[in-house]
Amino acid sequence: MTEETLLELRNVTAAYDGRTVFENLSLTVGRGEFVLLHGNTGCGKSTVLRLLAGLERPAAGEIIVAGDRVDRFNEVQRRWLRRSMGLMVQEGLLLDDRSIHDNVMLPALAAEESFGEARSRALLALEKCGIAELATQLPRHLSAGQRQLVNLARAVVNRPVVILADEPVAHLDKSNARTLLDLLGAFVEAGVTVVAASHERIAPQGVPFREIPLSTRGGRV
Numbered sequence: 001m002t003e004e005t006l007l008e009l010r011n012v013t014a015a016y017d018g019r020t021v022f023e024n025l026s027l028t029v030g031r032g033e034f035v036l037l038h039g040n041t042g043c044g045k046s047t048v049l050r051l052l053a054g055l056e057r058p059a060a061g062e063i064i065v066a067g068d069r070v071d072r073f074n075e076v077q078r079r080w081l082r083r084s085m086g087l088m089v090q091e092g093l094l095l096d097d098r099s100i101h102d103n104v105m106l107p108a109l110a111a112e113e114s115f116g117e118a119r120s121r122a123l124l125a126l127e128k129c130g131i132a133e134l135a136t137q138l139p140r141h142l143s144a145g146q147r148q149l150v151n152l153a154r155a156v157v158n159r160p161v162v163i164l165a166d167e168p169v170a171h172l173d174k175s176n177a178r179t180l181l182d183l184l185g186a187f188v189e190a191g192v193t194v195v196a197a198s199h200e201r202i203a204p205q206g207v208p209f210r211e212i213p214l215s216t217r218g219g220r221v
C-alpha cells in the first residue's frame with residue numbers, strides 16, 4: 001500500500017465469552033481511504049469496528065491506530081481514541097424527547113466542549129449532512145433515511161479523523177442509500193477515513209473505495 005497506514009488489525013482473534021468470532025485477521029486501512037467491510041451476518045464486521053474504536057479488546061493480536069497499539073490503551077486513552085472517531089452504530093439511539101439539534105450536540109458536550117461550541121458544531125454537522133432544516137424536529141417525526149443522516153451528523157460533530165459506519169444503508173431505499181453513501185464519499189474527499197460495514201455489497205459512486213470481504217476464517221486482507 002502506498003498511502004500511510006492509519007488503521008491496522010494484526011493477527012487479531014476476537015471472542016465473546018470464550019466463543020471465537022474470527023481468528024488471525026489482519027487488515028490495513030490507509031489514511032483517507034474509503035473501505036467497505038462486507039460479509040455475512042455474524043462474521044464479525046461490527047466487532048472489527050468496535051475493536052478499532054477501542055470499545056472491545058482483542059483476545060489476541062494487535063490493533064494499531066496512527067502507529068499506537070490501542071489494544072494496550074488504558075481507559076483514559078480509550079476515551080481519547082473514541083473521540084477521534086465518529087461511530088455510526090446500527091439502530092443509533094436518538095433521545096426521543098430532545099430535538100435533533102440537541103441530539104447532535106450530545107457527543108460534543110460529552111467531549112467537554114462548551115455549550116456554545118457544541119451548539120455551533122452541531123449546526124455545522126447538520127448542514128454538512130444536508131439536514132439543517134430538521135434541527136428543531138423531534139426524532140419521531142423523521143423517516144428512516146433522515147434518522148440515518150442524523151446518526152451521521154452525530155458521528156461527525158466532533159470532526160473525527162475516522163468515521164466507522166455500521167450498516168449505514170441498512171433499511172434505506174435506494175435513493176436514501178445513495179444520499180448517505182454520497183455524503184460518506186464527500187467526507188472522504190475532505191480527507192476523512194471511512195470504514196463502513198455492510199452485510200450487502202454497497203458501492204459508493206464517484207470516489208475510489210476498497211472492498212474487504214470478511215469471513216470467520218480471518219487471514220490477511
Ligand SMILES: Nc1ncnc2c1ncn2[C@@H]1O[C@H](COP(=O)(O)OP(=O)(O)OP(=O)(O)O)[C@@H](O)[C@H]1O
Nearest residue numbers: 016017021039040041042043044045046047048199
Ligand atoms: N457483546 C456480545 N456478546 C456476545 N456475543 C456477541 C456480542 N457482540 C457480538 N456477538 C456475537 O459475535 C458474532 C459477531 O457479531 P458482529 O455483530 O460483529 O457480526 P456482524 O458481522 O457485524 O453481524 P451483522 O451483520 O448481523 O451486524 C455474532 O455471532 C454475535 O452474536
